[in-house]
Each structure stands twice: as structure tokens, then as C-alpha cells.
Amino acid sequence: MKKQAIHRLLRQSLEGPLAPGDHLRLEKALARDPALQALRADLLAQRDTLRAIGTSATFGPFFAAKVMRRLQSVPEAIPEGWEALMFAFRRVSLPALVMVLLAAILVLSSESSFTWDALTGLEAISAADVWSDVTVTL
Numbered sequence: 001m002k003k004q005a006i007h008r009l010l011r012q013s014l015e016g017p018l019a020p021g022d023h024l025r026l027e028k029a030l031a032r033d034p035a036l037q038a039l040r041a042d043l044l045a046q047r048d049t050l051r052a053i054g055t056s057a058t059f060g061p062f063f064a065a066k067v068m069r070r071l072q073s074v075p076e077a078i079p080e081g082w083e084a085l086m087f088a089f090r091r092v093s094l095p096a097l098v099m100v101l102l103a104a105i106l107v108l109s110s111e112s113s114f115t116w117d118a119l120t121g122l123e124a125i126s127a128a129d130v131w132s133d134v135t136v137t138l
Contacts, residue, residue, distance in 0.1 A: 006036065014043055 009026045014019055018026065030037055089096075 010036070010040055010043070014047055 004037075006026065006029045009022050010017065012025070013026055017023075104112060
């Protein structure tokens with residue numbers, strides 16, 4: 001039998017029982033090949049080690065129920081638009097808004113004028129100012 005087929009039978013034997021004919025072929029190959037016997041011993045040791053690790057890492061009896069209850073308490077949908085912004089920045093949104101308003105009042109009071117021009121820093125522009133430098137040639 002080919003070496004790959006024997007290795008396949010060896011892996012299958014570790015996962016569960018083999019068919020009687022396959023079991024017999026594997027036993028004959030194990031009897032003839034000491035390297036295959038060593039490989040089987042190593043694989044069995046690794047399987048037992050992994051099983052021991054798997055059983056020692058179990059959670060308490062009510063762990064799954066606690067996780068599911070916590071997941072169900074989380075809001076299902078995040079709101080859109082302004083509500084999403086408020087949801088995400090709940091702690092800083094109101095202080096940030098207050099700071100923006102205070103900055104606007106500070107700018108307006110330092111200019112001694114409570115006009116839109118003073119707030120934006122733009123001067124009033126007339127149409128004559130815009131078209132004064134434009135020359136049209138026909």
C-alpha cells in the first residue's frame with residue numbers, strides 16, 4: 001500500500017474506528033514500519049494533550065446565559081444623522097457646543113459689533129466691487 005494511503009488510515013484511526021479491512025492493513029503496516037509506529041505514538045500523545053487542554057478550559061455552567069443576556073441588552077440599531085453623532089459623542093457633544101458658542105460670543109464682543117460680518121470676518125462686497133476689474137472686449 002502507498003505511504004500516503006497508510007498515513008490517511010492512521011489519521012482516520014485517530015478520529016474514529018476504521019472498517020475491519022482498513023484496520024487490518026494499518027496494523028500490518030505498523031508491524032512492518034518502526035517510523036510509522038513512532039508517528040502513531042506522537043500523534044496519540046498530541047491528541048491526548050489537546051483533549052486535556054480542551055477539557056480544562058471550560059466555562060462555568062451559566063456563562064453562555066450571561067453572554068446572551070448581555071448581547072440582548074445592547075441596542076440593536078445605531079441611529080442615523082444627528083442622533084448618531086449625539087449617540088457617539090454623548091459625553092463631549094454638549095461641552096463642545098458650549099465652547100463653540102462661547103468662542104462666537106468672544107469674537108463678537110472683541111469686535112465690538114454683533115453683526116454677521118464681524119462673526120465671519122467678511123466685509124460687505126457689492127456688485128461694483130466684483131465687476132470693477134473685469135473688462136469685456138467684443
